[in-house]
Every structure is written in C-alpha cells, then in structure tokens.
Amino acid sequence: MYRKIQFILLLIFISTWNLHAQDPNFSGYGKIDRHAKRAPDSICNNLTFLHKYLVSAAETDEEKIRAFYIWIIKNIKYKDQIELKYNSDVLFYMGSNNCSSPVCVLSRKQAVCEGFSKIFEYFCQQSGIEAYSIGGYISKNGVLQDRATHSWNLLKINGTWRFFDLSWAYATLRYTGIKSSTNEFFMVEPEQFILTHLPLIPMWQVLESPITIETFNQGDSKIIEQLASAPQNYSFTDSIAAFKLLPQYKKRLKTADEIFKTNPSNKFNRAIEYYRFAQIAVNFDSEITPLIYYKLIRAQEKIKVAIDLFQTSDDISSKIMYLHSKDLLKLINRLLDSASSDIIYLK
Template structure:
C-alpha cells in the first residue's frame, strides 16, 4: 500500500515578507572576503576601529556586512567546553531565581572569554556581529530562540538555547547565524572544527525556520508561521537545505511508522534555478547502510517527490542528499 502525506501548496509557497541571499546573486563578495582575511586575529579591544577597517573600503551595505560576518565566523572560536557547562548547569537548576542568577554570571563569563580569548558561544557571536554592524552604520539585532540539531530540541517541550542575528540591508531584513557559519563540533575527533559555511548567511526564511525558531515569531520573516510543536517534531534539517533553499518537507514529522512493503512518498519544495544533479537516499538500519540514487518527480513550481518502499522491518534512519549535501532526515519504524 502506498502512503502519501499531502500538504497545502499555499503553505509550501508562503509569501516572504522580506528577503534572502539570492537578492545579491550578482554581488561579488570576493573583495569583502579578502578584507576580512586581511585582519585575521585582530584584537577586540576597539570594536569601532575594527568595524572601520573591515568596511571603509567597501561600497555597498551587503559587502560591508559580509566582511563583518565572515571575519566573526572565521576568527572567533566556539567554546564547546563552556557550552557544555552551561547546558548541564541550566538543566540541573529548577528554581527560576537560581537560573536567573546563573544566566547573569554566565553572560559575564561569555563576554570576558570573547574579548580576552576570542572564544565564545552563540550569544557572543551574535553580540559581536551586532556591535560591529552597528559601528559600520548598519541596523542589526540579536534574536533569541530555539536552535535544532541532532542533539537539541528533538521533540519534547523545547529549550530556548540559541542566538542569531537579523540585519537590515537596503530596507529589507535578512537572517543569519555566524555561530553555525563558523564550523561544527566533530564528535569523532572530539573537537570543534573551523570551516566557514555560507548556508547561514542571509538565508532563505522558509529554510531557516526549520532549525531556528525565534521567541518572537515576527522574526521568522514569514507570512505563514509554523508552530513550536511543528518545529520540534519536524524532520531534522541540515545546512544543505539552507544552501539549496529547500523547505516544506513532507511528511511533517521526524518519526514515521510504516508496514513492511509499504511505500512512503517524501516531498519537498525548492526555490531557485539551481540544477538538481543528484538526489540520493541513504538508509541506515541495524548493522546496514544503503545508498540509493532516487527517481524523483518534480513540477514547474519547484515541488519534488520521491517514493521509497520499505522491505525490511526495524527502525531505519533515512537521510536525503541533494547534490551530495545532506538536506534532511527521517526516522522510519517498519513493522
């Protein structure tokens, strides 16, 4: 039996209230990136001076912000040990007054480490981006909310655990996350690996909302706003989805149940004119891993569909890769 989850096309193609990186598809950011590289490891004792050095030679708002953003992502190290300490402490505190006291002291430590060691966590990245942008004459704000990855905010009530930025360029708001652009923690190497990821720079709000859920829903920059429950229980979304502007995944929930021999229709939408060179499924089960080059259907409006029949019982993790980048994951229990 074939099972298909349908979804409202009005939801898939929700009208953006604001804008995204593709607005600057014709902008050459190489000059901005070169300027950022020129001031590698510049001290943070005079942010106004640093902002001026990063932006004074660049003509446009988007180039100025790009230099600031790239500098922060490439020069500030993520303090994973500090993140773990904060996470463990916050989870152990039950009284609101104890949590408030911890947060106050922790914030002071975050900024002390940022200024002295150029190491920080997400709130430090967001603060530095805002301050440098403000000194450069740009309007930039910090957004607090829920960050979602393989280890955080998978189901449950959710924990507000992340901070990122919105910047106003040419009278439009754009979303970005310098923390997640700076690299990622490699569990196999047990260390944070620096690697700039452009996916979170001026990202498509439709894609961004799948792993960034703001406390103030207006900062989704969307006409249609998913609920927190939908966010916490949806498929797991990766930076590849933001890079390729993938959104509106269906089924809408991470955990699925199917009968042996049942076919599930997976669907998603994609913005832009980029050519889909390959769309693969990697399925991991107990002691097995298989990769399939899929046959997919697509339509003129940017919708894609892939059908897969599950022949083996057990819990299987289904990863989708678009042009060799992971975009999203489901967990399917086959009975």
C-alpha cells in the same frame, strides 16, 4: 492516491529548496573576504579600530556585513567555560564565566552562540544597519523544548530581512574545513531558516504565517506544509515597529508575555526576561522618584516570579540564576527601604 502524489510533490519541494540554499553564488565576495582576513593583529582588541578597518574596503552595506561575518567566524572560537565560583551562602556553586558582551568577546576571542550574535549585532548597528540578536529553539527531532538553547542574528538588508548564524558557520568551518559550507548560514531567507531555527517569539520569524513550536518540532515537511497552506494574516512589520518604540524595560516584559503565549512550558526564558527587567529597574543614577519607586515595586514583583520559575528546574543554569535573582531581590528591597517617606506611601 491524491495524498501520495501530494507527499511526493512536497518531498520534491523540500529537496529543491535545500539545494537552492546550499548552492548560493558568493563569488562576488572574494575581495571583501580577503580584506577581512587580513585585519592587523594590532587593531583586533579594539572594537572601534576593528570596525573602522573592516568597513574601510566595503562599498555597500552588504559588503560591510560580509566583512563582519568573515572576521568573526575566522577569529572568534566557540568555547563554553564552566568554573567553580565561591558564594558565602552555599560555600560554592557551579557557575559559568561565559561572556556575551562585544568587549568581552573581543578580549577573549572566544564565546558561546550568544557572544557570536552580540558582537555581530554590535558591528552592524555601528554601521547603521538594523540588526538583532535573536534567541530561540533549534530542531530537536520532535523533542519538547522548554527553553531556548541557541542565538543567531536577524538583519534588514536593502529592505529585506535575512538571517545569519555565525556560531554554526564557525563550527562548520572548524570541523569540516569546507569553506563554502559556511555560506549556508549567511543571509538566509526566512522560509528556509525556519526549518532549523525557531525564535522565542513569533515576530522575529518575519513570516506572515508564523510557525508554532508544535509544528516546528514535527520537522521540515510539517513546517513547509504550514507555510504553504496557512493564511498570511500576521503583520510582523507592525509588531517589530511597535516593539522598537517601547522603552527597554517594557520590551523585557513584552518578550516575557510572548514567550509564555508561544510556549507555556518555557519557564526559564520567561524568568530571564523578568530578571533583565529587574536589572533595568535598579540601574538609575538619581534619587528615588515616584516613577523609579513604581518600577522598583514592579521589579520586586517580577523577580519573585522569576525566583519561583527558576526553582522549578534542577539544572545548573537555573540554580545559578536562582542565586542571582535572590541577590537582586535583596538589592531591590534595600532600595525600596531607602526611599523617602513621601514616596513610600505609593506602595
């Protein structure tokens, strides 16, 4: 009897929570929304000019964020582009020419979810707002997830963390035409957002009781149950602060380690982080110093691991990244071979 009452109360809690999330008061955004929608075409291909216009009518950081959000979901289309690309080693392979950089997204006026999150992150950061593009898992009805399939944003607003999902907001606006529904993905509280979005690593949940991927895959009831009963013993504030102090290459390695701890079956995203680490290592303008040489040695080690991880899957993305990783390994090997004899002994 007790368990039945407990379950009924849990269902009431879920219903109340969802109702609260779906019916926010956004009436105060009318002026800034209209301003964002009226951005002249003449400035919409220039990040600097567009940013300056969007913030010109905003009186608060929250209004700036709203202007960025509205302009993006009204002007950037979701489109996944796949094309054939020539490769001398394999004649051709299936590749993707999706772009995620803010410059590319603005130029094409189209993107996948990562592109939406990157351009939103850019505008916010240009305004001095702490913002992150986050990759992670979305609810899959209990199916084991071996990689992140989605990207969204996390922002700190007036000392409080809030989530945004612009590509979902775009999809809602485009396919339902219900403008108010796009607000479901604007400034969402962490406890609500975690019902449908699980970041790759725990600190980006900004919860004191991080949800495991096992719990996430069991759905709303289990997630809310854990939020209500699990001890609040995790300091995401300290974790984020420590992460921000790391240089970019160490952030990549830290993220790869956390991905493995959180979901060992996710080989793809761990390999991506090793690939990104190796890319940073080869991006230098000076002669090869002992420190650069050491980073290249580590990059050589990690890109080999990435190649092995990409080989474990037969999907197109893994095959593409396998080829890119092989090319990157060749570059690293050439750089190591070009180092002076005074440095090579470090190997």
